[in-house]
């Protein structure tokens with residue numbers, strides 16, 4: 001099994017993550033709290049109360065973890081394509097796989113990475129939702145002191161299964177959308193590259209960015225539900241499942257609830273995925 005794909009996926013995931021984390025914090029807050037009037041209001045309040053550091057809350061953990069998840073995603077995707085089409089990454093522009101194979105490989109990568117992603121994503125969402133300013137002498141400490149404290153508290157208070165809260169919504173979000181993600185990337189690259197040649201740097205950047213936007217636009221409704229289910233344990237809200245969370249969110253906030261965070265998700269998705277695909281492709285060409 002070729003391992004370069006896993007390493008390239010790890011590095012490209014880490015680069016994308018640093019670039020996208022401030023957008024991600026604003027998105028999570030907009031999706032799970034009702035105190036903000038919109039993106040700008042959330043950014044201004046976060047900056048006023050928590051300084052620039054507020055936007056980077058919960059980032060150290062994803063650097064080590066979500067980058068691993070990206071490595072699983074790209075590694076499983078590429079190795080599934082290898083199993084389906086018997087072409088390695090280097091041969092794939094000369095002998096392009098069918099879009100059906102790309103979709104199946106993307107869905108497989110998406111499905112497998114969910115089980116690494118679920119606990120890390122839950123901890124990230126809980127930490128990003130802590131809106132207390134940085135601890136000052138005399139002020140009450142935040143609910144979670146950091147990722148490890150957060151993981152231990154969830155296990156103690158909600159049981160180890162608490163770490164997988166929202167995992168089913170995450171599976172429904174990621175399995176099809178990662179198929180769409182890789183198909184969009186491949187399709188855009190092939191549209192602007194002569195047959196048999198490697199796509200240019202600009203093509204990879206634009207195709208990666210749009211693959212991010214398209215897949216996140218499709219993923220946003222289930223992303224909202226996933227974040228709410230992840231926060232439910234903390235707020236002592238009980239949802240009976242994905243459908244119950246959808247129904248109760250729509251009842252209280254209308255259909256628009258499914259589009260919460262869509263703009264910020266898309267704004268974040270372009271640079272994150274442009275840099276992710278660029279570093280992934282170029283690392284593999286460099287090692288190839």
Ligand SMILES: CN(C)C(=N)NCCC[C@H](N)C(=O)O
Nearest residue numbers: 016174177181215216219272
């Ligand atoms: C729509 N979905 C779930 C995705 N496209 N997932 C792939 C993640 C890529 C990048 N790390 C990101 O966070 O955008």
